[in-house]
Amino acid sequence: MTGARADWEQRIGQPSDQRLTGTGALPAPTSLIAEAGTGLVRLDWPPVAGALGYLVHRATSEDGPFEPLDHLGGDVLAVPHPPYADTLVDPGVTYHYRVATWFDGGPGPLSDTTSATPLPAGPAPARVEVAVDAAAPPVPLPAVWRRMIGAEHLSLLVWDGPGPGGSDVAAEYAEALGIMRDEVGVRTVRAHGTFLPETVTVRADGSFDFTGLDAVYDRFLALGLRPVVELSFMPRELCADPDHTVFAYRAQVSVPADWSRWGDLVRELTVHLRNRYGADEVATWEFEVWNEANLEVFWNGTRADYLRLYEVAARAVKGVDERIRVGGPSSAAAGWVGALLEHCRTNDVPIDFVSTHTYGNAPLDLRPLTRSFAEVTGRAEPEILWTEWGVTPTHFHRVNDAVFAAPFLLRGMRSALASTDALSYWVASDQFEELGWPPALLHGGFGLLTVGNLRKPRFWALALLSALEGGRVPAEVTGDGAGATVEALATRAERTVDVLVWNGTLDQSKVDGASVLDRTVTVTVSGLEPGGYAVASRRVDEEHGNIARVWRELAGAEWPTPEQWEALRGADTLPVEYLADVAGSAGTVSVTVELPMPGIRSLRLTRR
Known part of the structure; x- marks a missing residue:
C-alpha cells in the first residue's frame, strides 16, 4: 500500500470538527x-x-x-x-x-x-408489473445527471508523463470528457485542484501567476464544456501549515496563514478568468468553495474556520461580479449544509447554491433547509448541487466495476429528480491519480470509463437514461419489491414510448447478484394509438454491457495486449435486440421480460 493510500485510509473517517447538533428533532413516521x-x-x-x-x-x-x-x-x-x-x-x-x-x-x-418474515425463492422468479399510461400528458424529465460530472484534476489535460498501462493520459482524459459530453449530454465538469502548483504559482513579489491554469482551461473549454471552479487547494505560500497535505500529489489543505491573502487569491482569479474568457461567459460558471472541509483529511481547521473561508471567498467573487454563482460547503456525507446556510443568514453572506456529497445511497432531500433559508431571508432559494455522488467512497473497490452499480445509479438519479438540481457522478474516467495511478485495467476505479475509455455497466446505465425521448409519463410499479428493488421510468415522444426498468438494491453484500431477487417483469403500456408496434430492447446484466465479463473471458493480466484491446473494443457496445412485433389494436401493448438482480432493461415501442 502506498504512503498516500495508507494516510488516506487512516484519516478519511475523522471529522475536522463536530457535526451540527441541530435545534430539535422531527416526529417519527407513523403507519409504518x-x-x-x-x-x-x-x-x-x-x-x-x-x-x-x-x-x-x-x-x-x-x-x-x-x-x-x-x-x-x-x-x-x-x-x-x-x-x-x-x-x-x-x-x-x-x-x-x-x-x-x-x-x-x-x-x-x-x-x-x-x-x-421474508419469503424464500420459489420455482420461478417472483413477478412485478409496470403499468405505463402513454395517454397521460407528458411532463419534462429533469436531466439532473446532465448538469455536471466529476473528474480528476483538470491539469491531467496537459499531463506529459507516462500513463497507466502505457496510456496517453492527456488524450484519454480529453476523450473521456468528450464521451460524457456527446453520449450523455453533460454540460459542466467539477474537478479538484484549481490552485495546484502546476496551475497557480505565487511569485516572489507575492502576486499570482495563472499561466498554468490558462493552458489547462484553454484545452478544457475547447471541448465545449464549462468548469465548476472548485476553490481549492491552498497554495503552499499561503498555508499556515504547508505540511498538512492529501493525496499522492500532496495537495495542501491547511487554513491560510493570512486570511486577506486568501481573499486576494480568489479575487484575482475571478478577475483573471473574466479578462481571459469573457465576463458574460464566466458569469455562467459555478464557483464552489473547497472540498469536504468536514473531514480532517481535507482541512486542518474547524467548522468556524471553514465558514470564514467560505465568507471571504464568496465576498471576493461577488465583489468582482455579482452574477457569478458561488456556494458550498462541498461537504462529505451531507454535512454542514445547515450550518453554512445559518452563517449566511446571520451574516448576510452570498450563497447561490448548496453543495455536498454522498456515496452508496440515494441523496437526501435538502429542500427543507433551502426553502427555510429563502423564507427567512426573503432571498432566492439556493440550488441544490450534489457535486460528488457514487456507489462507494472507497478507492479500488470492486463494486465500481460491477453490474451492481448500474441499477444503483438509476435508483439514485430517479430519486433525485424532484429534490435536486444536479447529481454529479464521481467520476468520468479511471485516469485518476489521487491515491496512485491505476495498477490494472479493472482495479475498482471510480471512473464510468476505464483507462482506454471502455464503458463500464454504470456508464451504460447513464447512457440508457440519457436515451429516453420525449416527456415523462406515469409508470406505476406493483408486485414483489415494487418501488424498492424494481423501479421504472417512462417517456413518450411523437412516435415512440420508452420504458426503462431496473432491479437493484442498496445492499452491497449482493455485489455479485442474488437469484432470490431476480424478477419476471411485465410492462403494459396503455393509451397508445391502435396499430402494430416494434419493440427494441437493450439490457445491462452479467451477460450484457459488462466489460468485466469480457475481460475475464480473455483471461487478461493487469493490462491488455494489443489483441486483447481489439477484442475489448469490439465488445464495448450495447446492442439493440428486436423483440417480436406486438399488436396494440385496443391501444394496449404488453411485454414480459426477465430481469435479474442486478439488471436493467430498456424497451422502446415504435408505431409501425
Whole structure:
C-alpha cells in the first residue's frame, strides 16, 4: 500500500470538527408497514413534513435492541424517502423494524414497531408489473445527471508523463470528457485542484501567476464544456501549515496563514478568468468553495474556520461580479449544509447554491433547509448541487466495476429528480491519480470509463437514461419489491414510448447478484394509438454491457495486449435486440421480460 493510500485510509473517517447538533428533532413516521417479499422485506410509510430522510432500524427481537440498518454503502445510512427494501435478510427469519426521521441534526425518535418474515425463492422468479399510461400528458424529465460530472484534476489535460498501462493520459482524459459530453449530454465538469502548483504559482513579489491554469482551461473549454471552479487547494505560500497535505500529489489543505491573502487569491482569479474568457461567459460558471472541509483529511481547521473561508471567498467573487454563482460547503456525507446556510443568514453572506456529497445511497432531500433559508431571508432559494455522488467512497473497490452499480445509479438519479438540481457522478474516467495511478485495467476505479475509455455497466446505465425521448409519463410499479428493488421510468415522444426498468438494491453484500431477487417483469403500456408496434430492447446484466465479463473471458493480466484491446473494443457496445412485433389494436401493448438482480432493461415501442 502506498504512503498516500495508507494516510488516506487512516484519516478519511475523522471529522475536522463536530457535526451540527441541530435545534430539535422531527416526529417519527407513523403507519409504518412491513411487507414480506421474496428475499426481502419492503418497508413503507407516509412522508414526514420537513424530513431530509429516514433512518431504518432493525432488530431480531420485538424488544430490540434496534440498530440502524447498514446496507454497506460506506457513507450516509439515512434514505431520502420510502419505500425501502431490506435485502440483508434470511428467508424464514422474522425481522422487526422502526424508523426515525432524519433532519439536519441527525435522527429523531423511533416509530412504532412493525415486523415481517421474508419469503424464500420459489420455482420461478417472483413477478412485478409496470403499468405505463402513454395517454397521460407528458411532463419534462429533469436531466439532473446532465448538469455536471466529476473528474480528476483538470491539469491531467496537459499531463506529459507516462500513463497507466502505457496510456496517453492527456488524450484519454480529453476523450473521456468528450464521451460524457456527446453520449450523455453533460454540460459542466467539477474537478479538484484549481490552485495546484502546476496551475497557480505565487511569485516572489507575492502576486499570482495563472499561466498554468490558462493552458489547462484553454484545452478544457475547447471541448465545449464549462468548469465548476472548485476553490481549492491552498497554495503552499499561503498555508499556515504547508505540511498538512492529501493525496499522492500532496495537495495542501491547511487554513491560510493570512486570511486577506486568501481573499486576494480568489479575487484575482475571478478577475483573471473574466479578462481571459469573457465576463458574460464566466458569469455562467459555478464557483464552489473547497472540498469536504468536514473531514480532517481535507482541512486542518474547524467548522468556524471553514465558514470564514467560505465568507471571504464568496465576498471576493461577488465583489468582482455579482452574477457569478458561488456556494458550498462541498461537504462529505451531507454535512454542514445547515450550518453554512445559518452563517449566511446571520451574516448576510452570498450563497447561490448548496453543495455536498454522498456515496452508496440515494441523496437526501435538502429542500427543507433551502426553502427555510429563502423564507427567512426573503432571498432566492439556493440550488441544490450534489457535486460528488457514487456507489462507494472507497478507492479500488470492486463494486465500481460491477453490474451492481448500474441499477444503483438509476435508483439514485430517479430519486433525485424532484429534490435536486444536479447529481454529479464521481467520476468520468479511471485516469485518476489521487491515491496512485491505476495498477490494472479493472482495479475498482471510480471512473464510468476505464483507462482506454471502455464503458463500464454504470456508464451504460447513464447512457440508457440519457436515451429516453420525449416527456415523462406515469409508470406505476406493483408486485414483489415494487418501488424498492424494481423501479421504472417512462417517456413518450411523437412516435415512440420508452420504458426503462431496473432491479437493484442498496445492499452491497449482493455485489455479485442474488437469484432470490431476480424478477419476471411485465410492462403494459396503455393509451397508445391502435396499430402494430416494434419493440427494441437493450439490457445491462452479467451477460450484457459488462466489460468485466469480457475481460475475464480473455483471461487478461493487469493490462491488455494489443489483441486483447481489439477484442475489448469490439465488445464495448450495447446492442439493440428486436423483440417480436406486438399488436396494440385496443391501444394496449404488453411485454414480459426477465430481469435479474442486478439488471436493467430498456424497451422502446415504435408505431409501425
